[in-house]
Amino acid sequence: MILTLYFVLFSVGHVLLAINGIPVSGKKLEDGTDALDMLNDTANYPLNLKFGRPKMTVNEKIFLASMFYPLFAIASQLSPEPRSSGIETLEADTFKLQCFQTLTGVKFMVIADPTHTGLEQLLKKIYELYADFALKNPFYSLEMPIRCELFDTNLQALLEQADKNGINSI
Template identity: 60%
Template sequence: MAIFSIWIISRAGGLIYQHDYNLPKVEVEKTFSYPLDLVLKVYDEKVVVAFGQRDGIKVGHTVLSINGQPVEGRFCRDEADVKKDVLEFLNTESNYPMNIKFGRPKLSTNEKIMLAGMFHSLYAIASQLSPQLHSSGIQLLETDTFKLHAFQTLTGIKFVVVTDPKRTSEDLLLKRLYEIYADFALKNPFYSIDMPIR
């Protein structure tokens, strides 16, 4: 029963703090012959599986390495250490057979900032949709693979914890995080509210 990540979101929807814990490494390495039976596309400067799930390789996984050489965004290196476009390299028949490692993509800093803003907006929408005045917004989202627990302080700062679906309540953890944040923010003369925590 794990805690996957903790997020602190400012009053304006900016990301103050985010840390991932215990993310499972989903990596699959297979040897392929020509032609590649997966449809790949470039999305956000990463080569992503767009169609053709099989053998643990799922839609949305990114290409992590080719023949043991790590993939850097859309580019890989061949045997002569020459930088090549991944899609061009995979479409060349003479490069086969090849080992390709696929895995779950890691979120970039920009994607984390965007997700924090989206959650802030969803929280505000949920508060407005409530038939009761002064709704507390989203407190718990449940899926089959995780639970998202949220707590908004009186000043509007949101604390979000993503956990294993078997965990029940994180109210004490969220309030303890708020206490630690309040001690840090109020006792540090060099910290201004809504400033990111490094």
């Protein structure tokens, strides 16, 4: 009965996240035990199974951001409001994509958990770091990847602070 439920939930986009509170990664538990073996062994019953949606991979986030930009541009052009900034937030049940466009047209995007608030404030802080460490760097060229150790260090510190104390505390 439980195995049937397991496979039905997989078919609607859910994955097994934990068995008896032990996180599952792929087909293995955190301790290296095979998850299917644990489910098949009746000596382990009763089991506490936690299902949910899988976390987005980095490639999925990049793909999502690249799909968002054309929508952003179309919305900017179709808006009856002059100089509209287009779509600023795209919310779904598994993620929130927030976009911040600077006065010079540079766009910053962040993909976060849908429960996070204050993402625009975070993007403005990232823009400040970009202006301070990338744009003022004589070796940085626009439209090129940012290769600046000071920018990377300060961005990492900002993200750690936001993660530790909450986005609203930055």
